[in-house]
Amino acid sequence: MKKIFFLLAIIVSTTKAQDLLPQPKSINTSKGAFTISKNTLIRLSLSSPELNKYVQRFVQRFQNRSGVFLNTTQLQDTLSAHEILIQTETFVDTIKLGSDESYKLEVNQNKIIITANNNIGAYRGLETLLQLIQRTGKTAYVKSCMISDSPRFPWRGLLIDVCRHWIPTHVIKRNIDAMAAVKMNVLHMHLTEDQGFRIESKKFPKLHELGSNGNYFTQEEMKGIVKYAKERGIRVIPEFDIPGHTTSWLVGYPELSSANADYQIEKNYGIFNPSLNPAKESTYSFLDEFLGEMALIFPDEYIHIGGDENKGIDWDNNKKIQKFKDKNSYTSNSELQAYFNTRVLDILTKHGKKMIGWDEVFEESLPLSVAIQSWRGKESLYSFAKKGYAGLLSNGYYLDMANDLKVYYENNPLPLNADLTQTEKELIYGGEATMWSELVNEKTIDSRIWPATLAVAERLWSSNENCNTNAFYNKVGAISNQLEEHGLIHLTNQTILLKQLSNQSDVNKFQPFVQLLEPLKGYERHRFLKYTTHYPLNRLVDACYTESFRANDFETLVSQNCKTGICKNRDEIKTTLATWIKAAEQFVKVGNQSQGLMEAKLLALKVQELCELAWRSVNSPSELKELDKDRAQVLMLEIENFKLDVKFAPIQTMKRLFN
């Protein structure tokens, strides 16, 4: 019954006034509207190449959204009668932690004015304006209003793991566009892992040459990504995960390792033993050179050094490392890792950078300048804040868990009851959604990041009072659709994958059934099947959206209309069930077309039968025989326990129809 409380509207064809995501700080509407016409002009008070480029892109999207072709897309510098004016005071070249992102947006009949301290605030305001465009009948317009907006948290990030599966530049860039569209401001790139070393090093070329199977960002490409992000007001934080998670480093440079082994790029998933050797001085000179090289590519003040999940087994088995521990009176591996961290911190400081790492980087002597990103959770995060460390929340934002959006949305880094002082609260910089890529490739990653990350985007930008789960669900479908303009394939890849799986059958016929399926949540999918980096990600589960909005819609419909098995608005419920029956039937027909579909064929048969019973029950509950009711119970049990990596999402709602 997890979805019972959402009031979900079936996606409507016109955008409503409240479809702003993230919700702005304050919005006051008034009568009247700015009508968008061919003659609408766009003016800048302060021109800069970067802002001009943003506005030029805005103009194309403005035409797309409004459906109006402008007579001129040339930016103006003098006043016009009917104009959009972008007013900024200063130009900020590169966004930093804490840069002013606030803006004001005023709409009246003749003018739209975006006022911001700098270009970054203007970017945020332009995105709000795009979401405000409404179309009905023959006109496009923006309703008169006054918006005043600024972010709740200064660090609103998305981590993309480009190591477990390679994610190429153009996929990163379209995701940057989507981030900017919902005002996120940090792209955290997880660049090195056991399964791959994904950035070119000119100083140590064997890192990418031997550690990547040829899939890595050249420095030029990475600079291009950084520039692309900067032009959209987004910081790029690189992560070089050390001392564990380093198998791919050791393929080319085994002298850095803690064990005397022959290293291969890891193909399996999990936690592995390979670790840098903290007892050798040469490890630090290597890191000094390498991080110095990287520091020049990434302008942000922070570099992420990972630091997580180093089990220390290779340390325990290395006599020299043990001797080093003894000599320095370190009684545990975490003390040894603390020493390692201190040395790395010195290196970063020397290169003008601040350090950030996962929970494990913490130990008592850690300087307060280090920030901590918590995968462990709020308890851990708050304990650091109480000690004076700044931090980010990532626990609860793990996109690879394929959770319902609600789970991400309701994960509030600072709920009202957080037991922290005001000063401590200010150390909670925000959070990051994390897209670990064991189970996504360049084709499917969009559909795991979006729309899920929309939940995180709003949670981190909007105030507690402005976050509301129902309101969020009411608008998320429309905003998710809008993201397609950036070339994201989070929606269309389903069709493409299903076409392939079904041998180019007519996907429309059975897609409504697939849209009722959800991937196994959490890490259950790894338990269902042993994945490696080589296993193809073109199973039925890869074609499913992480959350079935159709199942949600049905839940709403049933909860509004049915009580103890008796329903009002029976026709609507019956129509939905009839669609499902037909789609499941069609799925059965294509079910032999591939191994990937065949596994779900029996499930589709059961769903079809259950929906038929449900249809009859809604139609006339009294006519359903005991035998039918028993059969429904058996089917529901079988469907719930069906052994597969996808689940039939509306199962709980179905149960209610037979109560």
Next chain:
Amino acid sequence: MKKIFFLLAIIVSTTKAQDLLPQPKSINTSKGAFTISKNTLIRLSLSSPELNKYVQRFVQRFQNRSGVFLNTTQLQDTLSAHEILIQTETFVDTIKLGSDESYKLEVNQNKIIITANNNIGAYRGLETLLQLIQRTGKTAYVKSCMISDSPRFPWRGLLIDVCRHWIPTHVIKRNIDAMAAVKMNVLHMHLTEDQGFRIESKKFPKLHELGSNGNYFTQEEMKGIVKYAKERGIRVIPEFDIPGHTTSWLVGYPELSSANADYQIEKNYGIFNPSLNPAKESTYSFLDEFLGEMALIFPDEYIHIGGDENKGIDWDNNKKIQKFKDKNSYTSNSELQAYFNTRVLDILTKHGKKMIGWDEVFEESLPLSVAIQSWRGKESLYSFAKKGYAGLLSNGYYLDMANDLKVYYENNPLPLNADLTQTEKELIYGGEATMWSELVNEKTIDSRIWPATLAVAERLWSSNENCNTNAFYNKVGAISNQLEEHGLIHLTNQTILLKQLSNQSDVNKFQPFVQLLEPLKGYERHRFLKYTTHYPLNRLVDACYTESFRANDFETLVSQNCKTGICKNRDEIKTTLATWIKAAEQFVKVGNQSQGLMEAKLLALKVQELCELAWRSVNSPSELKELDKDRAQVLMLEIENFKLDVKFAPIQTMKRLFN
């Protein structure tokens, strides 16, 4: 009635044996089949990093196509009972004009063997194998056969103009994948134009810095494209169009120009006056340095120098150039351009390259080593061949004309009646489809290149006897669908664009109407509307496929079943018409959602009414009153003359229903 002769099958869900594109030289089938199972193994007789990579990609696609997940995707080096063996003698690092691309493919119950002289032949054979995979019911298999194959022409190219609209690297790469899938072997990149200079020059950085609006390939990116193509057996030919078409060069280096002007990147389309100055020695030293730099990026022996459409107006207006002409006794601008060409040829020769250019590079003193690409046509091409020049045909392969596939397909560079000797025939190297980009951007270009280029791919690979228009139309839909696996959006972008145009309406409802529309053919679209590089390409016409396969299907249906207005199989025809009526009706409903749709709303209304009349006529011709028949004639006239940049494709077939 242009489409009356095609026997078009509605795209069927199972691939048939004959769905090979391009059609191989010879194919003998026998009883039995190789059944694809989890245990199928893949073995290489001769391993090389590049062939191994190709085969690794093949394995992923093999799993996609067959729907079977293999137990292991590791390549084998020892014999197995049930295997695919790839047998090559030698390794060719970089494909050249005339490289051996032949292969043999033998399929029996236990083995599939691809035998080729080299890795490039193996690539071609692997693509054929992928097309041979069949799926029915629970199994995937390849029917026993023996194929022997080699290309008809050694030069089978696609030109992509990245200048009029910028086309980024990832779009180029997915098109390279699609080219390889249908055995094309030359990517011709049109890199410089009045509207943009699209490659980085380290020697003359103002070329790309001032000539590109920031959209250009860095040298590293271009090397990446060249490598990507080479790994798929595809040559990359760069074109630097000189002396005309050079406005973008002159923005940064006005000293190269023939006029004393202030140059801006051109925003309009057409033929412009700016031209390099052929009378200044410094022009040649510039070109020497520049082309020398470029020669190192492109390993192919040919460099394309354009040479087309130089009107010479700026030459006529320049007194020094006139003086230079007089001094050298040149009586025409073409003689002057011949001198220019000779100088450029010397430069290319010095850098180890051969020259190729458009028809205009020819004049009597041109050395026979220069190849000529003909936009003018076969007459021109043959006249060059008779003089001893090698050449390519591009006339008739202009993709920007949005012609029906038949037009491209039936454009045979060497028809049986070609009046050339055998030696002259051998000088016709092949041809190139040309994708000029005035009316395509990075989102729509796929849909203009594909499926149209499939016609060119088969025409240039397969022998005269193996080319058959009906057979081509029967398979092109299935092959076009398969191309989606490379990330092409030639099919899905229609949905995305229509969603945007219709304000996120349910596109399925009205898409069948849009799929009956075709863009204006030839260059009519430019006459309908004045485009510049800034005009948004998100009109209804941009969402249309270039040829309506649905209209073709209907034509087949009607021509097979109807005579003088009386039809057999009435239900099938009526069902089709009913679908169109409904879709047109739905289109009218969303027609107000944007300017782009609104223009076609009235057309949809007329189509709806006409289809209703046609439905009634097919249902019972005698019951249609004279008034109705008159109305149908009026509607057909109005639809045919409807002033818009799209046309209702089935109009000729409709006429036959009322005869």
